[in-house]
Amino acid sequence: MKETKAKAVDVLPGDRLAVSEEFLPGPNTYDDSGLIRALRAGSVFKDAKNMEISVKPAAEPEIVKVDDWVTGQVEVVQANSANVHIYFLNGKPTYKDFSGMLTLRGLSGGGRGARRTTPVKTGDIVRCRIFSLVNGMIHLTIEEPDMGVVYALCGNCGKPLSRGSASRAKCDECGNVEERKLAKDFGTTPIEP
Numbered sequence: 001m002k003e004t005k006a007k008a009v010d011v012l013p014g015d016r017l018a019v020s021e022e023f024l025p026g027p028n029t030y031d032d033s034g035l036i037r038a039l040r041a042g043s044v045f046k047d048a049k050n051m052e053i054s055v056k057p058a059a060e061p062e063i064v065k066v067d068d069w070v071t072g073q074v075e076v077v078q079a080n081s082a083n084v085h086i087y088f089l090n091g092k093p094t095y096k097d098f099s100g101m102l103t104l105r106g107l108s109g110g111g112r113g114a115r116r117t118t119p120v121k122t123g124d125i126v127r128c129r130i131f132s133l134v135n136g137m138i139h140l141t142i143e144e145p146d147m148g149v150v151y152a153l154c155g156n157c158g159k160p161l162s163r164g165s166a167s168r169a170k171c172d173e174c175g176n177v178e179e180r181k182l183a184k185d186f187g188t189t190p191i192e193p
Contacts, residue, residue: 010043010044011041011042011044013037013039013041014038015037016036017038017055018035018036019034019035022051023036023053025052026045026047026052026055027055028055028056036053039055040055040057041057043058062094064098064130065130066131066133067131068090068130069091069129070084070086070089070090070127070128071086071088071126071150072087073085073124074121074125075099075122076122077104077121077122081104082101082104082120084099084101084102084140085099086098086099100137100139101137102126102128102140102141102142104120118179119180120148120149120181121152121178121180123152124151124153124180125149125151126142126149126150127142127147127150129143129144129147142181142183145183145184146183148181148186149180149183150183150185150186150187151186151187154173154176155176156176157174157176159172159173162187169182169186
């Protein structure tokens with residue numbers, strides 16, 4: 001299939017591209033009573049072999065998928081979940097306004113009668129895996145070893161925490177120790193709020 005770019009013509013949604021007698025509407029175009037118009041902003045392409053005209057979008061939409069990993073800041077923590085505002089998608093900054101629900105069920109340790117711990121706290125920077133996109137919601141998990149809190153501040157004095165042990169972070173300033181679900185590289189990641 002030979003496609004040719006039509007003289008580097010950039011179009012906006014609704015712009016007239018051709019009449020339906022000349023070309024068939026292709027991707028990102030539509031037929032409006034005999035006029036083929038652009039559906040998205042981008043560059044026009046004409047396929048002379050198939051007599052089709054299409055628009056290559058100027059920018060592809062950023063779409064999250066299951067198994068992508070994200071980095072964001074915990075905004076709200078509840079008993080079994082936390083809301084995370086997403087700033088990075090697969091290690092690259094995202095400027096979309098994505099938020100996800102981090103599932104905390106099963107991460108707070110122990111069974112019945114066990115002391116309850118908090119795997120994340122408000123303000124923590126966390127790396128999570130997307131495990132589901134049901135009902136228009138981004139569902140996140142931190143169960144993998146490289147997922148979890150990558151940066152946190154002391155709840156006592158507000159200074160950055162450093163790794164104390166596998167599940168404890170320590171404040172070098174005041175000596176406060178806090179439990180979290182820490183990522184393997186906690187404290188070494190250069191991400192700060």
